[in-house]
Amino acid sequence: MDLIKAIIIAIIEGLTEYLPISSTAHMGFAANLMGLEETEFLKMFQVSIQFGAILSVVVAYGKKFFDFSNLQFYYKLAFAVMPALIIGFFLDDVIESVLGNQIAISSVLVLGGVVLLFADSWFKNPVIHDEKEITIKKAVTIGFWQCLAMMPGTSRSAASIIGGMAQGLSRKAAAEFSFFLAVPTMLAVTLYSVFVKTWGKETLHPQKGYEMILESQDHITIFIVGNIVAFVVAWIAIKSFISLLNKYGFKPWGWYRIVVGIALLVYFYWFK
Template sequence: MDLLQALIIAIIEGLTEYLPISSTAHMGFTAALLGMEETEFLKMFQVSIQFGAILSIVVLYWRKFFDFSNFNFYFKLAFAVIPALVLGYLFDDKIEAVLGNQIAISSVLVLGGVVLLFIDKRFKDPKIHDEKEITFKKAITIGFWQCLAMMPGTSRSAASIIGGMTQGLSRKAAAEFSFFLAVPTMLAVTVYSIFVKTWGKGTPTEMKGYEMILQDQDHIILFLIGNIVAFIVALVAVKTFISVLTKYGFKFWGWYRIIIGIGLLIYFYSAK
């Protein structure tokens, strides 16, 4: 992976991490279309640059994250993230095995788009418009919905936002709680991928994520630039998404997923 490829992947991560269109799918498709070799460093890089996207949410909503008088906020996130942490750890190998199956991911992209087309019609009368009104039970329920995103192509954002709307949250409240929930979820995934997970397990080149990053100066530069770019792009993407979602709902994103998914299915089938 060269610098230009790393920049493109980081831009895709920043643009898509908080949109209901699956950042994992888009980074995978981009890497495949660029003809990038599916190395262990590339897979680790795609996960680790989520840290930059995490920081964008903390910066945008810093008053919420650093309001230490509101401990309920932290407790809700802590309980809501537990299902994803447990199931993610248990099914890590199975999830990684699907990451290279672009046809399966494209199919999920299309299916998720169809679901998004009907979300606005199904949940027309929200009762909750602020995070403070979310109960612990509702927070945990949203946390279980987030687990649907373990299938690459689903979108963590889409799963948790839909989960929020099933619990009576408005579009904006569901989206913002999805952002908040992403911070502990993605932070845990990033820390795991860098410091705990052994990449290339069973091969002569197996190593931890941080060992790959520190392996040479180029990897360090790619890691740092990737996170910085993902951070900057995510700042813009989040603000834009909230505005579009509040005004127009999920139809745009649903049709986007369907069109892109069908196009990619045709491409990957013809490339076989």
């Protein structure tokens, strides 16, 4: 993977991480369409550039993340992230095995799109409009909803936002809490993928993520530039998404997922 292709993947990560359209699916499709070999470094890179996207939320909502007088905020995130950490740890190998199955991911993209078409009509009367009104119990429930995104193609953002709306949150409050919850969730996933997970266990040379990054100057450059690009693009996407969601709801995203998913199903079924 050269630097230009890495930047393209990072742009896609930044654009799609906080939108309800699945960043994992889009990065996988892009890598496939660009003819990239599905190496362990590519898979690790697609996970690790989430670090840049994490920083964009912290910067965009700096007052919230650095308001140490509001300890309830941190408690909610700590409890809400626990389901994903526990379930994700045990399902890591299963999740990785699905990442290369583009037919399955495309199908999930379509099914998720159908759900989004009806999401606005299902949750019409929100009662919670601010993060401070979210109880720890509701935060944990949203955390379990987020676990649905362990199936590639689902979208962590879509699962947690719909989970929030199911708990009575307004679209804006649900989207913002989804952003907040992404920080500990993706930070844990990134740290695990870089420092803990052993990639290529079935190969002759299994490596930790950081070992793959440090094995060449090209890998170091790709990792650093990828995270910077993901940060900048995600920051722009975050600023735009809330207003678009309030104005148009979920239907445009639902139709987008359905059209793209069907197109990709045709492509991967007939031409690959």
